[in-house]
Amino acid sequence: MKVLTEWLREYLPGIPVDDHKLAEDLTLRGIAVDGVFDLGAGKGSLLEMDITTNRVDAMNHYGIAREASAIYGLALPPLDTSVPRSAATQESSTRSPYPVRIDAPDLCGRFTARVLRQVTIKPSTGLRAERFAGLEQKLISNAVDATNYVWIAMGQPTHVFDLDKLEGGIVVRRAHKGEKLRTLDGVERTLDADDLVVADEKKALALAGVMGGWNSMITAETKNVVVEAAWFDPAGIRGTSRRHGLHTDASHRFERGADFNAAPVASALVSRMLLADGGETDGDLVDVVIAEAAARTAHRAPIRLEVSEVRRILGTTIEAKGITTSVVESVLTALGCLLVLRSEGVYDVTLPSWRLDLEREIDLIEEIARVYGYNRFANTLPTFDGTVVELPWARQEEKVRSTLLALGWNEALSSTFASATDAVTFAPQPASAVAMGNPLSEAAGMLRPSLVPGMLTMLGSNLNRNVEDVRLFEMGTVFRGTTDHVDERPALAIGASGLTAAEGPHQPPRPLDFYDVKGSIEELFSRFSGRSIYFDKFKPEFHLMPVWLHPGRSARVVMDRSTIGYFGQLHPAEAQVRKLKQTVFVGEIYLDRLYRQPLRQPVTRELSRFQAVRRDFSLIFPNAVRWSELEDALMGLGIEELVDLAPKEIFRDRKEEKAEYSLLLGTVFQSPERTLREEEVQNYSERILKSMGQLGGRLRS
Numbered sequence: 001m002k003v004l005t006e007w008l009r010e011y012l013p014g015i016p017v018d019d020h021k022l023a024e025d026l027t028l029r030g031i032a033v034d035g036v037f038d039l040g041a042g043k044g045s046l047l048e049m050d051i052t053t054n055r056v057d058a059m060n061h062y063g064i065a066r067e068a069s070a071i072y073g074l075a076l077p078p079l080d081t082s083v084p085r086s087a088a089t090q091e092s093s094t095r096s097p098y099p100v101r102i103d104a105p106d107l108c109g110r111f112t113a114r115v116l117r118q119v120t121i122k123p124s125t126g127l128r129a130e131r132f133a134g135l136e137q138k139l140i141s142n143a144v145d146a147t148n149y150v151w152i153a154m155g156q157p158t159h160v161f162d163l164d165k166l167e168g169g170i171v172v173r174r175a176h177k178g179e180k181l182r183t184l185d186g187v188e189r190t191l192d193a194d195d196l197v198v199a200d201e202k203k204a205l206a207l208a209g210v211m212g213g214w215n216s217m218i219t220a221e222t223k224n225v226v227v228e229a230a231w232f233d234p235a236g237i238r239g240t241s242r243r244h245g246l247h248t249d250a251s252h253r254f255e256r257g258a259d260f261n262a263a264p265v266a267s268a269l270v271s272r273m274l275l276a277d278g279g280e281t282d283g284d285l286v287d288v289v290i291a292e293a294a295a296r297t298a299h300r301a302p303i304r305l306e307v308s309e310v311r312r313i314l315g316t317t318i319e320a321k322g323i324t325t326s327v328v329e330s331v332l333t334a335l336g337c338l339l340v341l342r343s344e345g346v347y348d349v350t351l352p353s354w355r356l357d358l359e360r361e362i363d364l365i366e367e368i369a370r371v372y373g374y375n376r377f378a379n380t381l382p383t384f385d386g387t388v389v390e391l392p393w394a395r396q397e398e399k400v401r402s403t404l405l406a407l408g409w410n411e412a413l414s415s416t417f418a419s420a421t422d423a424v425t426f427a428p429q430p431a432s433a434v435a436m437g438n439p440l441s442e443a444a445g446m447l448r449p450s451l452v453p454g455m456l457t458m459l460g461s462n463l464n465r466n467v468e469d470v471r472l473f474e475m476g477t478v479f480r481g482t483t484d485h486v487d488e489r490p491a492l493a494i495g496a497s498g499l500t501a502a503e504g505p506h507q508p509p510r511p512l513d514f515y516d517v518k519g520s521i522e523e524l525f526s527r528f529s530g531r532s533i534y535f536d537k538f539k540p541e542f543h544l545m546p547v548w549l550h551p552g553r554s555a556r557v558v559m560d561r562s563t564i565g566y567f568g569q570l571h572p573a574e575a576q577v578r579k580l581k582q583t584v585f586v587g588e589i590y591l592d593r594l595y596r597q598p599l600r601q602p603v604t605r606e607l608s609r610f611q612a613v614r615r616d617f618s619l620i621f622p623n624a625v626r627w628s629e630l631e632d633a634l635m636g637l638g639i640e641e642l643v644d645l646a647p648k649e650i651f652r653d654r655k656e657e658k659a660e661y662s663l664l665l666g667t668v669f670q671s672p673e674r675t676l677r678e679e680e681v682q683n684y685s686e687r688i689l690k691s692m693g694q695l696g697g698r699l700r701s
Contacts, residue, residue: 099169109293414454
């Protein structure tokens with residue numbers, strides 16, 4: 001945004017500092033000035049400003065002047081809103097007012113209209129043209145330029161209609177679905193039923209708060225006009241602007257909450273400019289106000305403010321007297337607040353209509369600190385009488401991170417939001433994704449139910465930039481539930497593509513495969529004390545595996561009979577949608593379930609000085625018997641001298657398609673106190689064989 005200091009000083013005479021100091025003081029108060037450019041010849045400076053979206057009241061010269069008045073303690077003169085009235089105007093005021101009707105009171109809270117007749121449409125000259133040149137603002141005609149001049153001056157968008165092109169009075173209504181409107185940019189638009197339009201009795205005239213219409217625009221032949229200034233609901237304007245891809249100066253301000261009381265002021269300023277070039281008013285200003293809209297904007301309930309609370313929160317200043325009652329009164333009064341003293345040091349503060357961002361006592365305290373000057377507070381640390389409390393899963397989280405980093409994975413972060421399509425595709429349960437009430441865009445309209453979409457986006461960004469060997473992981477929060485109750489859970493996503501590191505000095509790198517990813521997951525899970533972990537998958541016809549995984553190259557991870565996650569190759573259809581040409585492996589681990597398992601604690605014991613005894617058992621088992629079952633059964637025997645066991649060989653005769661497999665089970669027995677006798681080892685062996693027999697195993701003959 002560009003601001004002319006010469007214009008500011010017209011509104012606020014007596015600013016006691018030069019333009020550079022003014023820019024510095026404004027910046028320290030949160031009204032950021034990015035650059036100061038001297039215009040020379042006594043014309044002041046041009047300020048390049050960066051106004052935050054919550055401060056729509058400061059997106060104009062008068063708003064900046066109001067800030068300067070608060071900083072320097074100067075009185076800001078009100079704008080001159082008088083409108084010249086001729087004898088004909090006096091007579092016309094006795095006739096019926098110009099008809100205005102609001103049929104969508106939830107979207108339009110106020111609408112003003114003023115009829116001017118016999119106006120002269122011509123190019124703008126003089127001060128208006130000079131200031132537009134300084135601001136690099138395009139000149140169109142004195143009528144259109146007047147509306148632009150006013151929003152630059154005091155922030156309220158207005159519009160001027162050619163009265164002779166209107167059929168009947170003005171109606172503010174929702175558009176009819178499929179209704180056509182050619183806007184001022186020459187584009188014919190098909191309107192939606194949720195669009196708000198300014199219309200006459202027969203047709204739509206403008207997209208309310210966004211852009212005027214072609215068929216009612218001002219031309220050189222225009223003689224009679226209607227000056228319109230209104231207040232529109234921010235959400236409605238935002239929706240219309242997004243649907244039609246139109247972002248205008250007007251929509252930029254209405255979307256952020258315009259001043260409810262500014263419409264009559266802006267109408268008067270535009271009318272004065274037009275009447276200065278000729279013409280006269282026809283009747284009085286028509287001002288239609290919706291009481292409900294006024295109550296939630298201009299007539300909000302007062303806020304209770306205690307000076308003692310201001311001092312408590314803001315703390316010590318570098319000046320001995322600190323934040324006094326007079327400082328509180330002067331700052332808030334300069335910003336447009338009305339203070340009523342309830343008791344000693346306690347006020348009821350009525351908020352100005354142009355500051356919709358102020359809602360609570362803490363907002364007022366922030367305003368006091370901002371205008372008083374953050375640089376005037378002492379550099380002290382806040383008091384804290386508690387202790388730092390570690391999250392219950394902090395140690396597990398750190399172990400997951402350190403393990404993956406040690407295995408060569410790189411940590412990354414993605415957006416917390418997801419598109420509706422990704423939310424449906426990647427949500428673990430149907431209809432579990434949570435929609436946002438005020439999304440930033442369609443591509444970020446949902447809280448992410450899974451980390452996988454963000455992981456795929458990051459993988460795609462790397463691959464598209466010729467980074468072909470990628471191993472990423474992300475630890476973050478996923479969201480599921482409804483808008484009334486959102487369940488937040490920690491999760492882990494992994495994604496990899498490309499080549500593995502060379503496995504030997506004379507071996508070239510090979511393509512990353514499923515088992516490389518599986519190995520990393522096994523290594524990660526080995527840090528937790530779960531008794532059993534295995535990998536399996538479901539047949540495609542059961543539809544139990546995630547749809548984003550390749551049905552034949554993916555697996556489910558199960559620890560102690562609880563599903564911990566899924567991983568595998570990305571489904572070719574999803575890879576095609578995302579234009580990923582390389583083979584990509586992804587997975588998601590449910591950390592809230594993994595964190596239920598405590599970390600493994602290193603245990604040391606003294607090495608035995610006595611001879612170990614090894615025994616191997618050649619057994620045959622049904623195919624349904626898993627190693628985890630065998631291991632649980634053997635450990636459950638309680639043989640303290642059984643210090644090691646492992647499957648040495650497994651043989652399956654696939655040609656004969658037998659329902660059994662052979663297992664060579666290796667065991668090691670050792671006592672820390674003595675050499676084991678033969679009869680003891682024989683007894684252990686018999687107990688092992690009996691236990692294996694209970695699982696359907698037998699010695700191989």
